[in-house]
Amino acid sequence: MNRAEIVKGAQQRWRPATQMVHGGTRRSGFGETSEAIFLTQGFVYDSAEAAEARFKGDEEGFIYSRYANPTVDMFEKRMCLLEGAEDARATASGMAAVAASIACQARAGDHIVAGRALFGSCRWVVETLMPRYGVECTLVDGRDIAAWKRAVRPKTKVFFLESPTNPTLELCDIAAIAELAHDNGARLIVDNVFATPLWQQPLRLGADIVVYSATKHIDGQGRCLGGVVLAEKQWIDDNLHDYFRHTGPGMSPFNAWVMLKGLESLTLRVERQTTSAAAIADHLAGCRGVSRVLYPGRDDHPQADLARAQMGAGSTLVAFELAGGKAAAFAFENALQLVRISNNLGDAKSLVTHPATTTHKNLSAEARAELGISDGLVRLSVGLEAVEDLIEDIERAVAAARASQ
Numbered sequence: 327m328n329r330a331e332i333v334k335g336a337q338q339r340w341r342p343a344t345q346m347v348h349g350g351t352r353r354s355g356f357g358e359t360s361e362a363i364f365l366t367q368g369f370v371y372d373s374a375e376a377a378e379a380r381f382k383g384d385e386e387g388f389i390y391s392r393y394a395n396p397t398v399d400m401f402e403k404r405m406c407l408l409e410g411a412e413d414a415r416a417t418a419s420g421m422a423a424v425a426a427s428i429a430c431q432a433r434a435g436d437h438i439v440a441g442r443a444l445f446g447s448c449r450w451v452v453e454t455l456m457p458r459y460g461v462e463c464t465l466v467d468g469r470d471i472a473a474w475k476r477a478v479r480p481k482t483k484v485f486f487l488e489s490p491t492n493p494t495l496e497l498c499d500i501a502a503i504a505e506l507a508h509d510n511g512a513r514l515i516v517d518n519v520f521a522t523p524l525w526q527q528p529l530r531l532g533a534d535i536v537v538y539s540a541t542k543h544i545d546g547q548g549r550c551l552g553g554v555v556l557a558e559k560q561w562i563d564d565n566l567h568d569y570f571r572h573t574g575p576g577m578s579p580f581n582a583w584v585m586l587k588g589l590e591s592l593t594l595r596v597e598r599q600t601t602s603a604a605a606i607a608d609h610l611a612g613c614r615g616v617s618r619v620l621y622p623g624r625d626d627h628p629q630a631d632l633a634r635a636q637m638g639a640g641s642t643l644v645a646f647e648l649a650g651g652k653a654a655a656f657a658f659e660n661a662l663q664l665v666r667i668s669n670n671l672g673d674a675k676s677l678v679t680h681p682a683t684t685t686h687k688n689l690s691a692e693a694r695a696e697l698g699i700s701d702g703l704v705r706l707s708v709g710l711e712a713v714e715d716l717i718e719d720i721e722r723a724v725a726a727a728r729a730s731q
């Protein structure tokens with residue numbers, strides 16, 4: 327074996343933290359240490375024959391950055407190593423990934439079953455956009471396997487879910503739902519943003535396609551939007567490949583470079599954010615004025631057994647309910663000095679959201695009630711600050727919420 331083969335063999339055995347620093351790296355002739363940004367739209371050919379061979383697929387190489395780009399390719403390969411996926415396509419945003427993963431395989435007359443607790447824009451795609459093209463959708467309580475079963479029709483082609491869900495951190499049993507999908511000739515897409523690739527591997531649990539908003543933990547520092555779709559090579563070849571090339575949702579090389587740098591510190595960040603989130607959840611559970619804490623890593627989570635079975639750890643997010651409804655939630659947010667008010671998540675900076683008046687304001691009151699989004703519910707995305715500072719800030723704000731009553 328030559329050195330390249332030996333190194334390749336070793337690479338396959340590397341653990342995730344190592345893969346995230348080295349996986350997928352492809353150096354140019356300059357031998358640069360850090361991945362290069364190939365900020366180019368196109369590529370040149372040495373001859374007319376070379377151009378012909380490239381287009382015919384007889385010769386490996388890049389053609390146009392809407393199809394593929396060396397920096398984007400490195401990001402896709404590194405994500406494949408993390409997820410245990412055969413192939414991937416990086417997209418301009420998480421929503422581009424979600425929309426492409428559904429639209430590329432659904433045809434008029436097909437049917438989608440989706441867990442109803444979805445990120446707002448995901449819900450719009452399945453509930454409003456796809457029906458315009460003749461693809462119907464049934465939303466179910468994602469926790470209830472019997473509900474998934476009842477919703478299946480002969481033309482059901484796609485199952486779609488998030489787990490943990492936004493914002494109430496409910497779980498869906500990925501292995502059971504994947505089995506049900508396969509029994510009915512459908513494919514399961516999992517939006518794995520809230521779990522992060524570190525704590526949950528949907529493909530290993532039986533899902534067919536995984537999608538991420540790389541905007542969240544993968545960048546992790548609040549800079550670029552991005553997304554990625556991961557699946558078997560055959561599924562990508564048969565479904566996503568042409569859709570992706572001809573509709574152009576791809577990620578820019580610059581953003582792919584930012585995401586590659588984000589991946590280098592992903593395991594460190596997510597481990598630290600999860601440890602802090604678990605400590606904050608425990609602290610909140612003992613606070614007067616907090617009526618409920620929702621955290622998949624706690625024993626009092628309604629699906630604690632499922633959390634242990636399919637997740638490696640809780641999450642970097644904590645949801646909790648303040649006694650006193652909207653007034654208490656607003657008093658809490660306004661009293662925070664360190665945690666910032668924002669609808670984003672997965673950032674190095676801790677961020678707090680009041681879902682009922684922001685991310686989920688477009689849902690009817692009944693739909694919100696169905697999802698457990700009360701007026702006192704607050705969602706906290708835990709960042710990289712010292713956990714003691716976060717707890718002090720949160721403790722003071724809970725006291726302010728109590729005083730507002």
Ligand SMILES: *Cc1c(COP(=O)(O)O)cnc(C)c1O
Binds near residue numbers: 540551553
């Ligand atoms: C943020 C998010 C998305 C959308 O990602 P963008 O990068 O903002 O387009 C989709 N699903 C979940 C669960 C998210 O948190």
